[in-house]
Amino acid sequence: MAKTRSIYVCQNCGASQPKWMGRCPVCQAWDTLVEERQEPARPAGQTAKPTPLTPLAQAGQHPEPRLPSGLCELDRVLGGGLVAGMAVVVGGEPGIGKSTLMLQLAASLSTAQRRVLYVSAEESAAQVGLRARRLGLGGQGVDLLAETALEPVLEQIARGGHGVVIVDSIQALRSADLAGAPGSVGQVRHCAAELTARAKVGGAPLLMVGHVTKDGALAGPRVLEHMVDTVLHFESEPAMRLRLLRAVKNRFGATDEVGVFEMGENGLRPVGDPSAALLAHRPGDAPGSVVCAALGGTRPLLVEVQALVSPSGLATPRRQALGVDQGRLAMLAAVLAIHAGLELAGCDIFVNVAGGVKLIEPAADLAVAAAIASSLRGRPVPQDVVCFGEVGLAGELRAVGRLRARLAEAARHGFGRAVTAGGESPANHSIELVAASRLAQALELLWP
Template identity: 50%
Template sequence: MARASSNFVCQSCGAATSKWSGRCESCGEWNSIVEEEPLSTGPAGKVLGNVRGRSAKLVDLSHPEDPPPRTACAISELDRVLGGGLVPGSAILVGGDPGIGKSTLLLQAAAAFAKSGLSVIYASGEEASAQVRMRARRLGLEQAPVRLAAETNLRDILTTLEKEKPQLVIVDSIQTMWSDNVTSAPGSVAQVRAAAHELTSFAKSRNTSVIMVGHVTKDGQIAGPRVVEHMVDTVLYFEGERGHQFRILRSVKNRFGPADEIGVFEMTGAGLSEVGNPSALFLSERGTPAPGSVVFSGIEGTRPVLVELQALVAPTPHSQPRRSVVGWDGSRLAMILAVLEARCGIPFAGLDVYLNVAGGMKISEPAADLAVAAALLSAREDVALPPETVVFGEISLSGALRPVAQSENRLKEAQKLGFSTAILPRGGKAKAKGMTLTEMPDLATVVGEVFGAG
């Protein structure tokens, strides 16, 4: 039988080629392509024609089934992101930047689930057991009934799990796991794929929940092949700035609950403490409203969150004006600037534009368009909005304003925090008793009536 040819796989993005090259054509990384042996293949020349397998079990779609049981812990923000608690047999992948607090969060979660009655094993491939115990002592968790294992050999870990039969396993991290049936270094694409497959299969076959920690690339994506994210049931990203105390646990995939749900934590000396009302925390440092400051009422998953958008517009000393964005989409900012100039007659040529979402939040929904435009106009015209005003709405390329979903929830959250006025698109069905709603048909009306410009 002819020997199967090996593949050359990029260790950054997972792209496979038939020959080696110094630079990956998919992601542009240099010296990231490594030769890897192919995974085992079936016997050559055999087809399925005369080989009969077992019949698959068929179930009617209308067959009633109870929802999967869940185990909640004392960390309500984590339970919210998971969809109400931990589902038995689920595979969860948690990614985040180095030093952001992934190990701290999962050690606290392991202690919380253990105290709720689950049998928990924490397998660390990056730290010794003494280091994990030292962190637990610092967090006040040294008495938690959690068993530790400092091991990187995947076969040994699975053998231990078969013997101990835990209900929850935390693997920190998947990039340090080494499978002896794959001839490549730990952390390579083949090793990560094989380790994730083995752990996910173990979770499904033994009804054991498995939480895997994944490193991220410089682009913020979980390192390794994207097939790992397709294998697991839930993908969580732990976000935040190192110099800021806020941390956000965001669900980008969840087969047992809503996606795009967030949990907000605050990094303290005693570990991560959950934030029950993130809107009040994000607005706590707002101070006196200044030109360029606008409060936006957004929706993250199922919860409304109020954040402050800050804009600064200044003359540029360069031939090409700068457009700097933190926490929002830069291409959408370019679109808003183009609509302001083409439909409202507000030029931004020769002006540097800086936009920042306060508190380390990242906003992706189009409902922030009107708040961004209001912040830019406020900074350019040097006019501050009233402190009790909240803004939201989507802007079309024609300059018209479109209503957004869950407007009433946005207004209720704003009213709960003391806001009495809202600027929003006309045509929606939002109502808020006790609030003054200023409904606008298009962006030109906002420019003329609110800022007196244009």
């Protein structure tokens, strides 16, 4: 029987070499060759077993049943719960709560009929047990396996008897078939591929914790995100009270869906009303503070956008943003200067989204612009006003989607007016829709 052998593939051009080299001889890129396993070729004349065809009209008539996790916010992000055989990667900054969430999930899913296999590749069984007692988790149906080698983990999964498998973390596992160190590109790809294939065959949902780079992306090869079904990412800083879990990729639900958790002494607690939690500490009548009705996936969220404009002593004033895109902030500052007549050329501008939320949709443009104008003029935006809308380079306001859902969320929290680009009449008439076609007109409506 032919054995597998190792080859070294360039991550820049895809060329393969029989041995490792510091420089790829094809594209001349340095340090791009990584080890991969090459499967033996099928003997001549041997054909694979044909796979039966399924008509498209009959496919998907019986959707996969969902397994509730017991954590409502996690179920929201997953699209309703776990699906048999699905592979999930959970990433985030160190200390943000990935292991805590996985341990809580294991304790919530474990029952007398459904046991959970928790593979701890970074901590000993005693350390995991101490964390479980600190969090007040029972976990009678959780089996701990403190192992860094891939082969014993695969053997344990093959024995069956576990309804869910959790691996913490995929970068700490190492296969004896490859010579690379744990966390290397080849090791991460091979270990993830073997675990995912075993989950598809056995039907037990697989959840893997993934490390992130300094840029916030999942560490390891990009193919890791392609081979799994769902990629979840923790947002916010570890020192923040609120944690946001966002679905970056989801084959079984909507992407960009957001779940909100609160970190406490007993671990992560789902937040049922995230808008109230995000606006709990909003200052009253403070210049530079504006509430934006944003969307977190399918859920409307009310978030506070803060801006501070101060005179600059630098030749090039600073434009710094937390929670919004840096380039979009520079664009909005230029639009405010040209089309709204604000003197921002000699001012530093700092923008922050309270609570550690990241606004990735253009609906936050109007709120950011209004916060900058409010700070520059020293005039607070009325407390009962919410703003949202996309700002164009010509100074025009453009309508955004899900208008009624945004207005209903704002009305539920007591806001009386919404300044936006307009659209359909709101279903809830307790909030007044104030439409504007241009950015300068919207600023005049805020301060008549």
